[in-house]
Amino acid sequence: MHKFDELSKLFIERFNTDHFPQQPSTLYDPNRYFLQMGGKRIRPVLCLMGNELFDDIGEDAWQVATAIELFHNFTLIHDDIMDKAPLRRGMLTVHQKYGDSTALLAGDVMLVAAYEYLNKVSFKYSKKICQLFNQTAREVCEGQQLDMDFEQQQSVQFEQYLNMITLKTSVLLGASLKLGAILGGALERNQNLLYEFGRKLGLAFQVQDDYLDAFGDPSKFGKQVGGDIKSNKKTFLLIHTLETASAVQKSRLNELLKTDDNSKVDEILCIFRECKVDEWAKELKEKYLQEAFEHLEDTAVLSKRKEPLRELAYYLLEREH
Amino acid sequence: MHKFDELSKLFIERFNTDHFPQQPSTLYDPNRYFLQMGGKRIRPVLCLMGNELFDDIGEDAWQVATAIELFHNFTLIHDDIMDKAPLRRGMLTVHQKYGDSTALLAGDVMLVAAYEYLNKVSFKYSKKICQLFNQTAREVCEGQQLDMDFEQQQSVQFEQYLNMITLKTSVLLGASLKLGAILGGALERNQNLLYEFGRKLGLAFQVQDDYLDAFGDPSKFGKQVGGDIKSNKKTFLLIHTLETASAVQKSRLNELLKTDDNSKVDEILCIFRECKVDEWAKELKEKYLQEAFEHLEDTAVLSKRKEPLRELAYYLLEREH
Numbered sequence: 332m333h334k335f336d337e338l339s340k341l342f343i344e345r346f347n348t349d350h351f352p353q354q355p356s357t358l359y360d361p362n363r364y365f366l367q368m369g370g371k372r373i374r375p376v377l378c379l380m381g382n383e384l385f386d387d388i389g390e391d392a393w394q395v396a397t398a399i400e401l402f403h404n405f406t407l408i409h410d411d412i413m414d415k416a417p418l419r420r421g422m423l424t425v426h427q428k429y430g431d432s433t434a435l436l437a438g439d440v441m442l443v444a445a446y447e448y449l450n451k452v453s454f455k456y457s458k459k460i461c462q463l464f465n466q467t468a469r470e471v472c473e474g475q476q477l478d479m480d481f482e483q484q485q486s487v488q489f490e491q492y493l494n495m496i497t498l499k500t501s502v503l504l505g506a507s508l509k510l511g512a513i514l515g516g517a518l519e520r521n522q523n524l525l526y527e528f529g530r531k532l533g534l535a536f537q538v539q540d541d542y543l544d545a546f547g548d549p550s551k552f553g554k555q556v557g558g559d560i561k562s563n564k565k566t567f568l569l570i571h572t573l574e575t576a577s578a579v580q581k582s583r584l585n586e587l588l589k590t591d592d593n594s595k596v597d598e599i600l601c602i603f604r605e606c607k608v609d610e611w612a613k614e615l616k617e618k619y620l621q622e623a624f625e626h627l628e629d630t631a632v633l634s635k636r637k638e639p640l641r642e643l644a645y646y647l648l649e650r651e652h
Numbered sequence: 653m654h655k656f657d658e659l660s661k662l663f664i665e666r667f668n669t670d671h672f673p674q675q676p677s678t679l680y681d682p683n684r685y686f687l688q689m690g691g692k693r694i695r696p697v698l699c700l701m702g703n704e705l706f707d708d709i710g711e712d713a714w715q716v717a718t719a720i721e722l723f724h725n726f727t728l729i730h731d732d733i734m735d736k737a738p739l740r741r742g743m744l745t746v747h748q749k750y751g752d753s754t755a756l757l758a759g760d761v762m763l764v765a766a767y768e769y770l771n772k773v774s775f776k777y778s779k780k781i782c783q784l785f786n787q788t789a790r791e792v793c794e795g796q797q798l799d800m801d802f803e804q805q806q807s808v809q810f811e812q813y814l815n816m817i818t819l820k821t822s823v824l825l826g827a828s829l830k831l832g833a834i835l836g837g838a839l840e841r842n843q844n845l846l847y848e849f850g851r852k853l854g855l856a857f858q859v860q861d862d863y864l865d866a867f868g869d870p871s872k873f874g875k876q877v878g879g880d881i882k883s884n885k886k887t888f889l890l891i892h893t894l895e896t897a898s899a900v901q902k903s904r905l906n907e908l909l910k911t912d913d914n915s916k917v918d919e920i921l922c923i924f925r926e927c928k929v930d931e932w933a934k935e936l937k938e939k940y941l942q943e944a945f946e947h948l949e950d951t952a953v954l955s956k957r958k959e960p961l962r963e964l965a966y967y968l969l970e971r972e973h
Contacts, residue, residue, distance in 0.1 A: 358797035409760060413753040432734040432800055435756060439730060440793040442760070443786055446767060450782040454775060461771040465764055472761040476679035479753055 332383060332636060335643045338376045342396060346372065350401065350444055361429045361437040362444075365408060368420050373647070374507040375400040380639055381511025381525055384632050391514045394451040395460060399507050401445035402464075406471055408438040413479065442468075456514055463513070467506040474499025487565045489574060493534070501533025524630045528640070531623035536647055538616040541566035545600060546609050557596035563588050567615065572606050580605060620648055653704060653957060656964045659697045663717060667693065671722065671765055682750045682758040683765075686729060689741050694968070695828040696721040701960050702832025702846055705953050712835045715772040716781060720828050722766035723785075727792055729759040734800065763789075777835055784834070788827040795820025808886045810895060814855070822854025845951045849961070852944035857968055859937040862887035866921060867930050878917035884909050888936065893927050901926060941969055 333341070350366070351359035375396035382392035410416075411424040412434050418424060426434035452460050477495040481487045505526035512522045544559040545568055559566050573581060580602050587599050603609060623644060627637055654662070671687070672680035696717035703713035731737075732745040733755050739745060747755035773781050798816040802808045826847035833843045865880040866889055880887050894902060901923050908920050924930060944965060948958055 355794055355797050355801065357801050358794055409756060413756060433797065435730055435734060436793050436797050436800075439760075439763070440790055442763065443789045443793065446782070447786045447790075450779060450786060454779075457778065458771060458775075461767070465768045465771060468764045469761055469768075472757050472764065473676055473679055476676050476754065476757050479757075480676065480678050 332639060333379075333388075335376065335380075335639050335646060338379050338383075338639070339372055342372050342375050342379060342400075343369075345393060346375070346397060346400060350397075351440075357433065358436060358440060361425045361433055362404075362441055364428065365404060365425050365437070368422055370404075370420070372400055373643075374403050374503060376643070377504060377507035377529060378511040380643065381508035381517075382515040383511075384525070384630070384636055384640070385512060385515030385517045385521070389514060391452045391456060391460075392511050394448045395464075395510050395514065396507075398445040398448040398464065399503070399510070401441055401448065402468060403503065405438045405441040405445065406475070408434055408441060410475060412438075413475070452514075459513055460510055463506055463510060467502050470498045470502045474502075481565050486573065487570055489567075489570050492565060492567065492570050496534060496537045497530065500537055501530045504533040505529035518631070521630050521632065524626045528623045528626040528630070531619045531626065532644055532647065535616045535619035535623060538567050538612055538619065539648060541568050542609070542612040542616065545603060557600070560596045560599050561591075568603055568608050568612055571611060572603055572608050575608075576602065576606050616648070620644065653960060654700075654709075656697065656701075656960050656967060659700050659704075659960070660693060663693050663696050663700060663721075664690075666714060667696070667718060667721060671718075672761075678754065679757060679761060682746045682754055683725075683762055685749065686725060686746050686758070689743055691725075691741075693721055694964075695724050695824060697964070698825060698828035698850060699832040701964065702829035702838075703836045704832075705846070705951070705957055705961070706833060706836030706838045706842075710835060712773045712777060712781075713832050715769045716785075716831050716835065717828075719766040719769035719785065720824070720831070722762055722769065723789060724824065726759045726762040726766065727796070729755055729762065731796060733759075734796070773835075780834055781831055784827055784831060788823050791819045791823045795823075802886050807894065808891055810888075810891050813886060813888065813891050817855060817858045818851065821858055822851040825854040826850035839952070842951050842953065845947045849944050849947040849951070852940045852947065853965055853968065856937045856940035856944060859888050859933055859940065860969060862889050863930070863933040863937065866924060878921070881917045881920050882912075889924055889929050889933055892932060893924055893929050896929075897923065897927050937969070941965065 346366075349363065351362055353359070378396040378399055379388055379392055382388050407419065408425050411419060412426045412431055416424050417427050424434070425437055429437070449461060449464060450457075474495055474497070477491075478499055481492070481495060506529070508529040509522045509526040512525050517525070541559065544556060544566065547556055549556045558564075559569075563569075572584065576584060584599065584602050587595055587602075624641070627640060627644075628634075630637065667687075670684065672683055674680070699717040699720055700709055700713055703709050728740065729746050732740060733747045733752055737745050738748050745755070746758055750758070770782060770785060771778075795816055795818070798812075799820055802813070802816060827850070829850040830843045830847040833846050838846070862880065865877060865887065868877055870877045879885075880890075884890075893905065897905060905920065905923050908916055908923075945962070948961060948965075949955075951958065
């Protein structure tokens with residue numbers, strides 16, 4: 332059994348190869364540029380962990396882990412175009428550096444490259460693996476579309492937001508684990524428990540992300556604190572506040588959403604605190620994390636083997652072990 | 653054996669189903685809109701013909717034909733974004749009607765849907781089919797990137813243009829036939845001959861397309877005649893003229909390329925005629941068509957069975973049978 336950072340290191344070593352031909356460099360250099368930006372490579376490591384839970388890590392799991400990471404990078408390149416994001420990890424995004432059209436195509440060919448790795452999976456599992464991979468890819472696209480739709484909508488309900496986040500973020504975490512588990516020969520019940528573990532972990536992570544944007548320590552939080560508030564982004568916090576605030580608070584909040592004053596962030600934070608949405612968010616994150624752990628505990632594997640997954644969960648959710 | 657228009661009709665009947673879930677409609681309605689625009693469905697029919705050359709058309713061939721058509725439509729949706737094309741078949745393009753971001757995502761999910769059909773192919777052929785499909789998808793992206801690169805380049809050589817057209821247009825025709833042939837149990841030699849038949853057919857078709865833009869009958873040609881000339885598009889005609897014209901003609905041509913006068917199209921057409929590029933293009937088209945037919949004749953199948961493919965070639969190349 333490997334620990335999280337051992338697996339992460341092993342994956343990064345293997346992944347650090349050229350996945351693309353040299354020519355045409357105008358198409359493939361942008362992909363090389365984007366991949367060398369690095370990243371935590373959480374999803375492929377989840378696949379390897381899901382695999383090692385049931386067996387020694389096999390060649391198929393390495394291929395699928397690579398496919399997952401390429402798929403994830405495809406979504407990032409395309410999302411950055413849609414979000415008109417100038418930077419990622421402090422570096423220029425692909426569309427910013429090479430133009431929208433090249434970024435679009437570079438993303439497309441990144442997705443095709445993911446399918447090339449997927450096609451290396453041995454016969455025994457190939458259909459099942461492709462089926463789950465395709466379903467997940469489709470759901471991630473659906474999630475991104477819903478996210479864009481919500482920007483145009485006046486109000487979004489908690490359940491709608493939860494569904495969007497599930498599709499956009501969580502299913503890929505669940506699927507990464509399940510793909511590894513399938514290849515490890517896991518029983519279907521265990522596959523599905525791991526999927527749910529990953530899905531709930533993703534929800535807990537998103538609650539934390541939304542929380543940190545509002546209440547995070549600016550010195551630790553990678554992004555500008557209050558960015559979501561400034562841009563009226565629908566988050567767990569805003570949606571819950573609009574659903575639970577008093578009529579007076581709600582009308583003040585709705586007024587503030589229309590303004591762009593300097594005091595906007597502070598005033599909205601004040602309402603958030605009045606509504607105790609900070610405490611609510613901490614509890615919601617805890618709830619999802621507990622549910623995730625329950626699914627992990629239910630998985631019929633020696634408890635000791637689950638240690639790396641617990642460790643990863645604590646790492647992602649910034650909790651002391 | 654089915655004739656071309658019989659197969660076309662059968663495919664369209666089968667293809668005319670809903671390939672996407674209802675929700676989120678903001679993502680899938682754009683794809684439904686685009687697919688109902690119709691089209692000649694040449695590529696899937698090539699797959700069916702390649703299949704029927706060797707065997708009765710099997711379920712696998714129908715699935716792959718569907719995957720090919722979805723893939724082709726994915727490329728059209730994304731190409732239209734990159735080209736900023738307002739119309740296709742006289743109707744609004746997806747990005748024009750629904751916005752760039754939705755068109756981008758709708759294209760992405762169309763590609764995923766193609767892979768979903770591909771995953772239905774039976775085990776015996778699935779690896780080989782996916783391998784060729786992926787390679788072709790990658791090449792089509794490369795061709796599109798080269799096409800965009802050429803727009804920025806001062807000069808493009810004939811061989812470079814040929815390579816770009818091969819990737820952007822021809823390989824998918826060749827691959828459609830070969831995918832069908834693989835599923836029909838064809839020997840590798842026959843698979844490759846059919847691929848070359850399709851590839852050369854694609855080149856002949858592109859020469860014709862470039863020719864018709866300059867010399868076509870406005871009443872028959874679907875597009876505005878001279879459109880390529882107006883926009884300085886590098887075509888077989890322009891590239892060949894720049895490579896073979898006299899110094900005087902070349903400098904006149906280069907001057908004209910910098911202008912946007914009303915007389916530009918007529919004057920460039922005049923140079924084309926002086927250089928006899930119209931006759932050269934007709935001969936080049938004939939040459940590719942003849943080479944295509946030689947590959948078809950070499951294919952070790954009863955000549956009678958090849959009749960639908962000859963018919964399709966004559967139909968595409970607008971020649972009397």
